[in-house]
Amino acid sequence: MNKNIYILIVFVLSIYSCTDIIELDLKNTEPQIIIQANLNITDSTYSVKITKSNGFYENGDFEKVTGATISLIKNNEITYSIPEVSDGLYFLNNIICKPEDVFTTTITDKDGNKYTASTTAPYGVDILQIIPSPFTPLGDEITDED
Numbered sequence: 001m002n003k004n005i006y007i008l009i010v011f012v013l014s015i016y017s018c019t020d021i022i023e024l025d026l027k028n029t030e031p032q033i034i035i036q037a038n039l040n041i042t043d044s045t046y047s048v049k050i051t052k053s054n055g056f057y058e059n060g061d062f063e064k065v066t067g068a069t070i071s072l073i074k075n076n077e078i079t080y081s082i083p084e085v086s087d088g089l090y091f092l093n094n095i096i097c098k099p100e101d102v103f104t105t106t107i108t109d110k111d112g113n114k115y116t117a118s119t120t121a122p123y124g125v126d127i128l129q130i131i132p133s134p135f136t137p138l139g140d141e142i143t144d145e146d
Contacts, residue, residue, distance in 0.1 A: 028055035033065065033115070037105060039072075041097045041121055046072055048082060048090040048107070064088025067110045075102055099123040 031052040039046050048070055051062035070082035070090050074097075082090045082105075097103075104118040 033109065035107060035115060039103055039119065044095050044097060045093045046082060046095050050088050065109060069108045071106050073104045097121050
């Protein structure tokens with residue numbers, strides 16, 4: 001009987017010992033520009049989403065960056081101007097792209113800050129063979145008792 005009382009006391013104390021809310025003392029920093037760019041070879045599209053970061057304790061709605069000037073240069077020869085289709089979203093289709101084409105994008109925001117990135121279009125990968133795995137999901141094992 002005494003053993004059960006000790007177990008009950010330890011259980012009750014453990015429930016009440018974990019009630020403090022821990023809040024990290026993280027300082028807010030200046031919002032940073034977040035650029036998500038995607039050049040899709042399959043459907044010949046280029047999209048850029050530009051937002052600004054929030055503080056750690058702020059909600060997840062990022063401020064959209066509007067009014068940026070974006071250019072995409074293919075092989076140092078052809079220049080595409082990427083229009084803004086909605087707040088913070090820039091998009092253009094019909095971009096002819098083949099493997100080994102080099103693309104450089106330059107983004108200039110309203111404040112005159114310039115961001116540049118380059119990439120080379122990769123070759124596609126052919127699937128030569130598919131080999132089924134001998135994997136058996138848990139619970140479907142065959143035992144000697146079956």
